[in-house]
Every structure is written in structure tokens, then in C-alpha cells.
Amino acid sequence: MEQKKITDLSQEKVIEIKELDKSFGELKVLSSADLNLIKGENLVVLGKSGTGKSVLIKIIIGLLKPDKGMVNVLGNTVDQITYKELLALRLRVGFSFQSSALYDSMTVKQNLEFPLVRNQRSLTKAETAKRVDEMLDAVGLLKTLHQMPSELSGGQRKRIGIARTLILQPEIMLYDEPSAGLDPITCMEINKLINDVQERFHTSAIIITHDLTCAKEVGNRFAMLTDGRFEKQGTFEEVFNSGNKQAQPFYDYNFIQ
Amino acid sequence: MNFTWFLSVYNVYRFIARFFREAFLPPYEFKELMRQCYEIGYRSALLISTTGFITGLVFTKQSRPSLSEFGATSWLPSLVGIALIRTLAPLLTGLIAAGKVGSSIGAELGSMNVTEQIDAMEVSATNPFKYLVVTRVLAATITMPILTFYTAMIGMLGSLLNVATNEGTSASAFFQSSLESITFLDVTASTVKAILFGFTIGIVGCYQGYNSSKGTEGVGKAANASVVIAMFLIFVEEVICVQFFSFFLT
Numbered sequence A: 001m002e003q004k005k006i007t008d009l010s011q012e013k014v015i016e017i018k019e020l021d022k023s024f025g026e027l028k029v030l031s032s033a034d035l036n037l038i039k040g041e042n043l044v045v046l047g048k049s050g051t052g053k054s055v056l057i058k059i060i061i062g063l064l065k066p067d068k069g070m071v072n073v074l075g076n077t078v079d080q081i082t083y084k085e086l087l088a089l090r091l092r093v094g095f096s097f098q099s100s101a102l103y104d105s106m107t108v109k110q111n112l113e114f115p116l117v118r119n120q121r122s123l124t125k126a127e128t129a130k131r132v133d134e135m136l137d138a139v140g141l142l143k144t145l146h147q148m149p150s151e152l153s154g155g156q157r158k159r160i161g162i163a164r165t166l167i168l169q170p171e172i173m174l175y176d177e178p179s180a181g182l183d184p185i186t187c188m189e190i191n192k193l194i195n196d197v198q199e200r201f202h203t204s205a206i207i208i209t210h211d212l213t214c215a216k217e218v219g220n221r222f223a224m225l226t227d228g229r230f231e232k233q234g235t236f237e238e239v240f241n242s243g244n245k246q247a248q249p250f251y252d253y254n255f256i257q
Numbered sequence B: 001m002n003f004t005w006f007l008s009v010y011n012v013y014r015f016i017a018r019f020f021r022e023a024f025l026p027p028y029e030f031k032e033l034m035r036q037c038y039e040i041g042y043r044s045a046l047l048i049s050t051t052g053f054i055t056g057l058v059f060t061k062q063s064r065p066s067l068s069e070f071g072a073t074s075w076l077p078s079l080v081g082i083a084l085i086r087t088l089a090p091l092l093t094g095l096i097a098a099g100k101v102g103s104s105i106g107a108e109l110g111s112m113n114v115t116e117q118i119d120a121m122e123v124s125a126t127n128p129f130k131y132l133v134v135t136r137v138l139a140a141t142i143t144m145p146i147l148t149f150y151t152a153m154i155g156m157l158g159s160l161l162n163v164a165t166n167e168g169t170s171a172s173a174f175f176q177s178s179l180e181s182i183t184f185l186d187v188t189a190s191t192v193k194a195i196l197f198g199f200t201i202g203i204v205g206c207y208q209g210y211n212s213s214k215g216t217e218g219v220g221k222a223a224n225a226s227v228v229i230a231m232f233l234i235f236v237e238e239v240i241c242v243q244f245f246s247f248f249l250t
């Protein structure tokens, strides 16, 4: 498979993480992790379950606080800005949950409207409705407009979750295991969606996954999280074809099986 | 009393402080507040009506023998009126709402926490505390006084049924003598208590739900703790209020 190329060549860092530490009590999750996200790229973060991938992006969005180290997102040090500034930053960074995290008590339409009406108060009802329709159309689920989340399939929920995030037109997208637990076809649809988003909205993205097929399809660059840090970063070949002991089991699992 | 105990007291204090800070700052979630008020009233109306009516009726029936010893059964309407307004209505309504409303707030916010819906609000640049906590606490605080006077009214109807069948008192005579004996201070004290109970139910339910442990058992625990703690606090507040207001009554 062809390695994907980035179109934006400015090499500007939109996320910069240096020597990041995070523990929960005795459990050391991240220790001295370094990672950059370059403008316009899709960076794939790989790692075994429980290595702290979700913790990493939750720190980026300010849901968790780092113990030590620097996390800079679009020029803001996330653990040092006020709550108001953090909310303003979150307008520019989208977060798609592993669990989709749709609002159970609201219809699909209300789910998408929720962030919109609260953050862009100047929009009229008609403009809001139009944005919701456009976004649902972009993820191919316009027909679910009036359905409740409980009536949707896992893949549909994922896509609605992504649509709800995209409706605020973020500059950065953080995808937490977008294709985990989905069948191969739905998984491919999600991959296509991630690539569409990159092209259409010129977003930079961190995509967490443990599926290498998915990783290869969406990633421009790859980083492997082992023992709380990123030892290996680079192209797919650099991470996997270098006799890397940590990466090998991953590769074997995905391609030999 | 160890360190974690102090830590949780401090966390509750911070939660309440945050409520007051966020309640007065815009943006206001007015529509959601109205929806919550409606939900609370709607959820507890049937249970409160039944309990209020039965309490009024039974209380009247049970009080009659003692009063008739002194030939004072004509005092029944005012006795029931005072008892309902001063204690029975606020306490009954508070306890029922703690069970009905408190548990559902705890369970709802608890499950939203477990399924990361609260985090989802955070990351979509919305303050979930304002949308979820402030609206529910305010709704409970506003609705409780209304429900309390509703309970008192229904209780008096129950009492009227009993008095009318036994003594043949007319409705107008019944209400005249019962309402005459209720003072402004009684109404004030009752309102204050109801507001306090409503606030307690709202804060306890929201705190438990908002801070529930992750995992499904966290939801059950949050709902259960919401009821138990709110009921306990309501009794404590009742005792304190009685002391406080009896100081003025005498």
C-alpha cells in the first residue's frame, strides 16, 4: 500500500508534548512521553490496551491533568490556562470518544445541535438546522435525524459522534479507537470518513487504534506507545520493519492471523 | 475521621461554592431549567397527592379520641392545619422527593458520567456543570415550596373528608378555622424549610451522580447514596429549623 502524503508542508507543530508524566496512584501510565502533531497530518498512535493512549489524548483536551511536562496545543499550555480559555480552546479541538458518548436522552438532531447552539449563539434556527443536515450528510446518516442513539448501530453511533465533533469545525481532531469493535466493512467506511475529514476540512488529527490495516489507510505518520513513552515514531516501515521488539507482536497479530 | 473524610467534606464544599458561582453567571440554561421543574413536579405529583391525602385523613382520625376527651373536636381543623403546614407537609414532601427526585438525579448524572456523556459536553466546549447541575439544583429548590403547599392542601382535603363525615362540618367552615390558625410565621418557616430541602436533594443527587465511580455499579451507588444522604440531611435540617423558628414562635 502507498504511504499517504501530507499536503501542508509548513511543518508547523499544532500539538507539542514534552516529557509528559502521568500516574494514577502507584500506576505509572505515561513517563517522559514526547510527541508532536504537525499541521495537516494524520498521526496514528498505536499501543496495547491499557498503555495510556486514551489518557494521553484526554490530557491534550484538558480532561485529565498531567503530573509533569509540557503540553502545548495551538499555542496554549493546556494545564495552565483558565477554564474559560480551555473551553475556547476546545472549540478548536474535536474529540471523538471510544464509546461515542452520544447523549442518550436526545435525538440525533439534538445531539448535533447541542454544541452548536451553545457556542454559536448568533446562528438562526434555520442556519442551525442547515448545518446539522450538512454534517449528517457528510457522514452519510441524514436518515437518522430523528432517531434516538439507542436505535443506532455501533458504526452509526461512531459516525454521529464524529459528526457532532466536526460541527464546530475544529482544526484538530482526536479520534479514540474510531474503528474498534466494528465489522471490517464499517471499519473501512470509518477510515474513509477520517480521510475525507482530513481532505475537506484540512484538519490535523491524532488517531488511536490497534488495528494496523486501519492505521495504514489513514496515517501519514505513526507512533508506538510502549512503557509510557514513544520510542518509535515515523513512517510505517520505520516503526514496524526495524526489528522493533515491541512492534513485532502487533504486526504479527494483524497480518499473519 | 480520617483524611479522606475531610477531603470529601472539602469537595462537597467546593461543589456547592461552584454552584453559587455558576448559577449567577451567564449563559443561563433557561429552557432546561423549565424542563427540569416540570419533570420534578410531574414525577412526584401522584405519590405526593396520595400520601398527602392519606396523611391528612389518618392524622385527623387518630387525633380525634384525645381531643374528644376534652370535648374539643371542633379544634380538629386548626390542629391539622398547623401540623400540616409546620411539619407534616415539608417533611413528607421532602422525604418523598428525596426518594423520587433525588434517586433519579443521582442515577441520571451517574450514568451520564459512566458513559462519558459529561466528558463529551466538556470537550464540545460546553460547561456541563451549568447545563446539568445548576439547572437541576435550581429546579429542585424552586419546585419544593410549591409541592409542599400542594401537599398541605391535599392533606387538608383528606382531613376535611374525615371531619365532614364525622362532625358534619362544611368545607367553608373547615377551611376558615384551619386557615385562621396558620400564621405568617408558619408559612415563612415552611417555605424556608422547603427551599432548604429542595436545595439539599438537588445538591446531594448531583454531587453523587457527577462524582460517581466509573463502571455500572457506580450508577446504583450514586442513586442509593443520593436518597440515603438527602433523607438524613432533611431530618437534621428539620431539627435545626424547628429549634430556630420556635425561638421566634415563643
Ligand SMILES: Nc1ncnc2c1ncn2[C@@H]1O[C@H](COP(=O)(O)OP(=O)(O)O)[C@@H](O)[C@H]1O
Pocket: A024, A027, A029, A047, A048, A049, A050, A051, A052, A053, A054, A055, A056
Ligand atoms: N481516571 C482514571 N483513574 C485511574 N486510572 C485510570 C484512569 N484513566 C485511566 N486509568 C488507567 O490508566 C491506564 C491506561 O488507560 P487508557 O489510557 O484508557 O488505556 P488505553 O491505552 O487502552 O486507552 C489503565 O491501566 C487505566 O486503568
Ligand SMILES: [Mg+2]
Pocket: A053, A054, A055, A098, A176, A177
Ligand atoms: Mg483507550
